[in-house]
Each structure stands twice: as C-alpha cells, then as structure tokens.
Amino acid sequence: MVKKSLTSFFEEFLYKESLFVDRSILSSSYTPQNIYHRDNEINKIANILAPALKQEKPSNLFIYGNTGTGKTLTVKHVIDNMGEVSRNKNIPLKIIYTNCKLKRVADTEYRLISQLASFFGKTLPPTGLPTDEIYKAFYSAVEKDKSSVLIVLDEIDQLIKKTGDGVFYNLTRINEELKNSQITIVGISNNTTFIENIDPRVKSSLSEESILFAPYNALEMQKILKERTSKAFKENVVEQGVIEKCAAYAAREHGDARKVIELLRVAGEIAERTKSKTISTDHIDEAEERLEKEKIFDIVKTQPKQFQAVLFSVLSIKNEKFSIYTGEIYGFYKKLCFKIGLRPLTQRRVSDIIREFEMIGVINTKTISKGRYGRTREITLSVPPSVLPLTKKILEDELTSP
Numbered sequence: 001m002v003k004k005s006l007t008s009f010f011e012e013f014l015y016k017e018s019l020f021v022d023r024s025i026l027s028s029s030y031t032p033q034n035i036y037h038r039d040n041e042i043n044k045i046a047n048i049l050a051p052a053l054k055q056e057k058p059s060n061l062f063i064y065g066n067t068g069t070g071k072t073l074t075v076k077h078v079i080d081n082m083g084e085v086s087r088n089k090n091i092p093l094k095i096i097y098t099n100c101k102l103k104r105v106a107d108t109e110y111r112l113i114s115q116l117a118s119f120f121g122k123t124l125p126p127t128g129l130p131t132d133e134i135y136k137a138f139y140s141a142v143e144k145d146k147s148s149v150l151i152v153l154d155e156i157d158q159l160i161k162k163t164g165d166g167v168f169y170n171l172t173r174i175n176e177e178l179k180n181s182q183i184t185i186v187g188i189s190n191n192t193t194f195i196e197n198i199d200p201r202v203k204s205s206l207s208e209e210s211i212l213f214a215p216y217n218a219l220e221m222q223k224i225l226k227e228r229t230s231k232a233f234k235e236n237v238v239e240q241g242v243i244e245k246c247a248a249y250a251a252r253e254h255g256d257a258r259k260v261i262e263l264l265r266v267a268g269e270i271a272e273r274t275k276s277k278t279i280s281t282d283h284i285d286e287a288e289e290r291l292e293k294e295k296i297f298d299i300v301k302t303q304p305k306q307f308q309a310v311l312f313s314v315l316s317i318k319n320e321k322f323s324i325y326t327g328e329i330y331g332f333y334k335k336l337c338f339k340i341g342l343r344p345l346t347q348r349r350v351s352d353i354i355r356e357f358e359m360i361g362v363i364n365t366k367t368i369s370k371g372r373y374g375r376t377r378e379i380t381l382s383v384p385p386s387v388l389p390l391t392k393k394i395l396e397d398e399l400t401s402p
Contacts, residue, residue: 018234018272019233019234019237019268019271019272019277019278019279020232020233020234020268020272021231021232021233021234022231022232023232023265023268025228025231025232026228026232026261026262026264026265026268027265028258028261028262031073031076031077031080032073032227032228034227035070035073035074035077036220036223036224036227037070037216037220037223037224038070038073038074038213041070041074041211041213042074042077042078044211045061045063045074045075045078045211046078046081046082048061048209049061049078049079049082049150049184049186050082052082052093052148052150052184053082053085053086053089053091053093053148055091055092055148055182056148057148057175057182057184058150058184059184059208059209060172060184060185060186060187060205060206060208060209061184061185061186061187061208061209061210061211062186062187062189062195062206062209062210062211063075063186063187063188063189063210063211063213064188064189064190064191064192064195064210064211064212064213065190065192065212065213065214065215066190066192066213066215066254066255066256067190067254067256067258067259068255068256068257068258068259068260069213069214069215069216069255069256069257070213070216070257071188071190071213072154072188074213075152075154075186075188076097079095079097079150079152082095082150083095091148092145092146092147092148093147093148093149093150094119094120094145094147094148094149094150095149095150095152096116096119096149096150096151096152097152097154098112098115098116098151098152098153098154099154099155100112100153100154100155100156100158100159101154101155101158101302107162107163108162108163109131109163109164109166109167110127110129110131110134111126112159112163112167113131113134113135113138113167114126114134116138116151117134117137117138117141120138120141120142120144120145121141122137122138122140122141124137135170139174139177139178142174142178142181142183143178143179143180143181144180145181146180146181147181148181148182148184149181149182149183149184150184150186151171151183151184151185151186152186152188153185153186153187153188154188155188155189155190156168156187156188156189157189157190157191157194158302160194160198161303161304161307162304165198165199165202168185168187168198168202168205168206169199169201169202169205171183171185172185172202172205172206173205185206187206191356191359192212193355193359194356197352214255215254215255215256216250216255216257217255218247218248218250218251221246221247221250221251221255221257221260222243222244222247224257224261225243225246225247225260225261225264226243228261228264229243229264232264232265232268233268233279236278237268237277237278237279238278238279239278239279239280239281241281242264242267242279242280242281242284245281245284246260246263246264246284247260249263249284249288259291262291263284263287263288263291264279264284264287266287266290266291267279267283267284267286267287268283270283270286270287270290271283289384292383292384292387293384293386293387295361296362296383296384296387296391297387297390297391297394299360299362300391300394300395300398301394301398305342305398305399306342306345306353307353307356307357308395308398308399309333309336309337309340309342309399310329310333310350310353310354310357311357311362311395312336312392312395312396312399313329313332313333313336314329314354314357314363314379314381315381315388315391315392315395316332316392317329317332318379318381318388324378324379325368325377325378325379326347326350326351326354326377326379327347329350329354329379330347330350333350336399340399340400351377354377354379361382362381362382362383363379363380363381363382364379364380364381364382365377365378365379365380366378366380
C-alpha cells in the first residue's frame with residue numbers, strides 16, 4: 001500500500017505544474033551573466049591579477065567583507081575570464097580554487113598541501129609523511145609545471161582557525177624557492193577582523209593588496225532579487241511585497257545576497273508543497289524560520305573544537321542563568337577542556353572567539369561597567385529557543401567524538 005501510494009505521488013509530481021522555470025538560478029553555485037554593483041571590484045581584481053598572463057608575479061591579494069557580498073562570485077568571474085584567455089592564447093597559467101571550509105579538503109595543513117599538489121598530478125598518501133616532505137613534493141610539482149599559479153583560498157579564516165597561520169607563511173614564501181614557476185595567493189574571508197590576529201610577517205605578505213566588499217544596500221538588493229526571480233520563477237508567481245520583504249530581511253543580515261536568494265528558493269519550494277499558485281510573504285516568513293535553524297546547525301558542526309567548546313560553555317551556563325558574563329564562561333570552559341582533553345586557550349583568545357560568534361549572529365554582547373573593577377561583557381543568545389536543546393546535543397557529540 002505504501003509502495004503504491006509513493007508511486008502515485010511520484011507520478012503526480014512528474015506532471016504537476018511547477019512555480020519554477022529554473023530552480024538552479026537560486027542556488028549558491030549559480031554564476032549570473034551580469035554581476036550587478038561590483039564593477040569597481042571586478043576592475044581592481046582584474047588589474048591586480050592580470051600580470052600573471054604575462055608570466056609576471058602579481059601581488060598577493062586579500063579580499064574581505066561580510067557573507068553574501070559577492071566576493072566569491074566576483075573572484076570566480078575574473079579568474080574564469082583569465083582562464084579562458086590563457087587557454088585561447090596557450091599561456092601557461094594554472095588557477096586553483098579551494099574552499100577552506102570543506103572538512104576533507106583543508107581541515108589540516110597536511111590535507112591542504114596534499115590537495116594543492118593533486119592539481120599538479122602529484123598523488124600523496126592521505127597521512128603518514130612529515131610536513132616538510134609534503135611541502136617538498138608540492139614545490140617539486142609546481143616547479144616542474146613551469147607556469148604562473150593563482151591559488152584562490154576561499155574562507156581563508158576557517159583554515160587559520162583549524163591549522164594556525166604557519167601554512168600561509170610557508171605558502172607566501174614559496175616563490176623564494178621556485179625558479180621556473182611562481183605562485184600568487186588570493187585569500188577570501190567573511191571575517192573582516194581575523195587578519196589582525198595573525199603573525200605580522202604573514203599579514204604583510206598575504207595582504208600586499210586588499211579589497212573590501214561593502215554590503216549591498218536595499219536598492220541594490222532589490223535589483224539583484226528582481227533579476228533572479230524573473231529568470232527563476234514563472235511570470236506573476238511572486239506576489240507584490242515579496243521582493244521588498246526579502247530586501248528588508250537582507251538589511252537585517254548585513255546585505256547578505258546569498259542568504260536572501262536562498263530564502264526565495266526555500267519560499268518557492270514551500271509554496272509548491274502546499275499547492276499554492278503564488279509565493280506570498282507568509283511563505284517568506286516560514287522559509288526564514290527554517291533557514292535560521294539550518295544556519296545554527298551548520299555553524300555548530302563546522303567550527304573547530306575550541307570554538308565548539310566555548311559555545312558549549314555559553315549554552316551550558318545559559319541553561320541556569322538569564323544573564324551570563326565572559327568570566328563565568330572562561331571558568332566553565334577551562335573545566336570542560338580538562339574533562340575532554342583539550343588544551344585551554346587564554347581568556348583573551350576566548351573573548352575573541354565570543355566576538356566572532358557575535359559577528360556571525362549566534363550571540364549578542366553588551367559591555368557592562370563594574371566601576372573600579374573594570375568592565376565585562378554580558379552575553380545573550382540570538383538563536384531561537386526551540387533549537388537550543390538540539391544545538392547543545394550536536395556540540396556534545398562533536399566534542400566527545402575522536
């Protein structure tokens with residue numbers, strides 16, 4: 001009976017009229033033909049990287065700005081065009097794009113260098129070699145390739161969280177050992193302040209050139225959304241007020257176009273499942289609630305263990321008290337570290353981690369003056385209460401896993 005019902009459901013689904021013309025236009029992997037409101041940034045990046053086409057060494061480039069401000073989209077647009085020119089003109093240019101947030105790609109220094117070496121046809125064992133041997137194999141493969149190499153490291157701050165900044169010191173110094181090839185690093189970060197906390201030598205070499213991507217304003221966001229919806233949905237499917245509501249949501253999310261485009265896609269899927277003929281602002285509200293939950297779970301799972309330990313400490317104390325302060329969190333965190341076998345960070349570093357959680361919207365903080373005893377920060381959670389028990393359970397599992 002169940003099998004028959006499922007068969008009927010899938011057969012009906014095949015013939016059901018969709019609200020979408022092309023769902024992929026609202027996916028994060030979609031690259032639009034026109035990139036709106038980023039002409040200046042495109043020109044700057046192109047001018048900085050263009051010397052690689054003449055086999056000259058471009059400056060290392062650091063690109064930063066909030067999530068969803070078009071950093072990755074813009075960089076990919078530039079390097080795709082560079083790649084096309086190099087292929088047409090037989091220019092020895094190799095472009096490597098790596099997302100450092102992916103666990104199996106860049107969660108350790110060893111894995112990152114091994115991954116980079118694979119782009120040059122060098123297969124290395126997943127573990128077992130000393131780090132200096134991995135670097136030697138990579139250097140050798142690059143030198144043999146005799147080309148200009150652009151290495152784009154997206155979400156570079158995630159890699160530094162996991163491995164420290166030594167890997168960047170080594171990568172930015174590689175040209176001192178190369179004679180037939182040259183490497184340029186393009187780092188992309190959602191964290192606008194992380195570079196202030198790394199080794200000054202790495203900072204100076206990594207950010208020889210830097211470009212800040214400002215958030216989209218409301219009018220810019222509306223233009224982007226109208227362009228996407230006109231191609232993604234059938235005509236007259238999106239009700240009046242939906243685009244404006246999405247733009248207002250974007251303003252709360254610091255101009256995050258990626259999140260708002262995803263919001264539209266999820267709203268469209270909800271409308272379809274409820275057999276609605278149009279997408280309304282109610283569908284946007286429901287989609288927003290769903291995405292907030294997914295965002296928290298994604299953040300929790302992808303953080304390094306030290307970050308997870310700090311957040312677990314916040315949630316554990318918050319269960320018992322309405323107001324919590326940084327000193328209390330550090331005390332709980334130290335006990336937790338000894339319990340699970342982590343080496344505790346300094347209180348200052350834990351304060352930095354709390355600040356980073358505030359930047360990504362998990363917590364809110366308020367500075368409280370205690371007179372002659374100095375100042376402290378009062379911490380409140382900015383996530384829906386309904387997701388807290390599962391969030392804490394996920395953290396507990398992550399912290400106790402090998």
